[in-house]
Amino acid sequence: MPRTRASRWVAPVLLGLVAWAAAAPPEAAPGRQRVLRLDVKQAITTATAEYVASGIARARADGLDLLLIVLDTPGGTLDATREIVQAMLASEVPIAVWVGPAGARAGSAGVFLTMAAHVAAMHPASNIGAAHPVLSGGKDVAEQAGKDMAKKVENDTAAFARSIAAARGRNAAWAEKAVRESVSITAAEALKEKVVDLVVPDVAALLAQADGRQVALAAGPRTLRTRDAAVEPLEMTVRQRTLGFLADPNVVALLFLLGTLGIALEFYHPGSIIPGAAGAIALLLAFLAMRVIPVNAGAVLLLLVGVGLIVAEAYVTTHGIAGLAGAGCMLVGTLLFIDRSSPDYAFDPAAFQLSPAVVWPTPLALAALLGFVAWKIVRSRRERLVAGSAGLVGETGEALTDLGPAGGEAFLHGEYWKARSTATVARGTRVRVVAVEGLVAVVEPVESPQH
Numbered sequence: 001m002p003r004t005r006a007s008r009w010v011a012p013v014l015l016g017l018v019a020w021a022a023a024a025p026p027e028a029a030p031g032r033q034r035v036l037r038l039d040v041k042q043a044i045t046t047a048t049a050e051y052v053a054s055g056i057a058r059a060r061a062d063g064l065d066l067l068l069i070v071l072d073t074p075g076g077t078l079d080a081t082r083e084i085v086q087a088m089l090a091s092e093v094p095i096a097v098w099v100g101p102a103g104a105r106a107g108s109a110g111v112f113l114t115m116a117a118h119v120a121a122m123h124p125a126s127n128i129g130a131a132h133p134v135l136s137g138g139k140d141v142a143e144q145a146g147k148d149m150a151k152k153v154e155n156d157t158a159a160f161a162r163s164i165a166a167a168r169g170r171n172a173a174w175a176e177k178a179v180r181e182s183v184s185i186t187a188a189e190a191l192k193e194k195v196v197d198l199v200v201p202d203v204a205a206l207l208a209q210a211d212g213r214q215v216a217l218a219a220g221p222r223t224l225r226t227r228d229a230a231v232e233p234l235e236m237t238v239r240q241r242t243l244g245f246l247a248d249p250n251v252v253a254l255l256f257l258l259g260t261l262g263i264a265l266e267f268y269h270p271g272s273i274i275p276g277a278a279g280a281i282a283l284l285l286a287f288l289a290m291r292v293i294p295v296n297a298g299a300v301l302l303l304l305v306g307v308g309l310i311v312a313e314a315y316v317t318t319h320g321i322a323g324l325a326g327a328g329c330m331l332v333g334t335l336l337f338i339d340r341s342s343p344d345y346a347f348d349p350a351a352f353q354l355s356p357a358v359v360w361p362t363p364l365a366l367a368a369l370l371g372f373v374a375w376k377i378v379r380s381r382r383e384r385l386v387a388g389s390a391g392l393v394g395e396t397g398e399a400l401t402d403l404g405p406a407g408g409e410a411f412l413h414g415e416y417w418k419a420r421s422t423a424t425v426a427r428g429t430r431v432r433v434v435a436v437e438g439l440v441a442v443v444e445p446v447e448s449p450q451h
Helices: 002-023 046-061 078-089 109-116 147-167 172-180 187-192 203-210 238-246 249-268 274-289 297-313 321-335 361-382
Strands: 034-040 066-071 075-077 095-099 105-107 119-122 127-129 184-186 214-217 220-223 230-233 345-347 396-399 408-412 415-420 430-437 440-445
Touching: 034 046, 046 066, 046 078, 046 238, 066 109, 066 203, 075 078, 075 109, 078 109, 078 147, 095 105, 095 109, 095 203, 105 109, 109 119, 109 127, 109 147, 109 172, 119 187, 119 203, 127 187, 147 172, 184 187, 238 249, 249 274, 249 297, 249 321, 297 321, 321 361, 408 430, 408 440
Parallel strands: 034 066, 034 230, 066 095, 095 119, 105 127, 415 440
Antiparallel strands: 075 345, 127 184, 214 220, 396 408, 396 430, 408 415, 430 440
């Protein structure tokens, strides 16, 4: 009997173990090469630097054979770019960068990351370049910050690009040209110019063609063995994903506009709490994101002025002039929201910009919504009050006692009131309130007493 009872739970446990083993991710076979994959598909920020640094540390700690970065970026902050490049140049694990998939680009700061890899590869339908750090709508930063600052930043960034190219044996002349002239080239041209090592359609082809290549590490040369290697993805942490999400200029613009909308609604209807709290949270996130991407301070001021003018429309009679001016300020502020002239950033101006779906409809829709709320408030102020003592005037009720100049009681608006009348009013008479003096209602009869 005990053996029979044991068989009843042993069989399910064994089946469960088999199912768990089948569902568990397969481990690399003994002796099989292992590659850690990182996907960088957003602007290069402090979150990206943290992500790459953790990938390098993980690859070194686990004894992996290669760190693979799949890159598609419009650029990023120069500080974060330098931090990543320094970590890549000092890495004890070989690093490969593949600009892919089809349509991907290594824009601006992405150029430095690609050149810093031990093996640089691109998809045939990708591009690389536009590494000038101080563009503003296609104009030179000298028009924005002066010639001295423009030359200083340009020379420093060009030297940075040359040093990376020299360390990896790549085309230093093109690297400097990408910075000074903001040139961009296709994958085929990059291979011809010796900017990258390989042009491959996918990761498997990259690992196959990189197999047998000798790379120089900080600890010495190493021959890559990557053919048919097991690829293990490394996901970003919640913190890194959040910072990466906030690096999208469209998200920042929407957060700022929604935040100002919430604060404005709180002004319209004090005490509602929820719009104000939601607006404050959105603004805090927007201000956090402004440390990640370049934002024009003048544009932020225009947005605030625009919201202020629309709020003022509800309190000051301007016949719509303040509301229209506010909508115009919000539209212009959104158009100028991203600051491409900042010398602290290196973004591809053609790729890093606000979507027309955000630039045009969003501020106009918010302005229309705020205008509608303001109109409702103005309209409500013109209507007769229906609450409090002022709302009692005009209401009808019944005299509970005989009324006269000496006063009495009346039932008005569902409440018992002290009341008086200039004329004698008998008990039970229907009365109308003509005035309220403190806590006494002044009434007059509206019909003959009912007997």
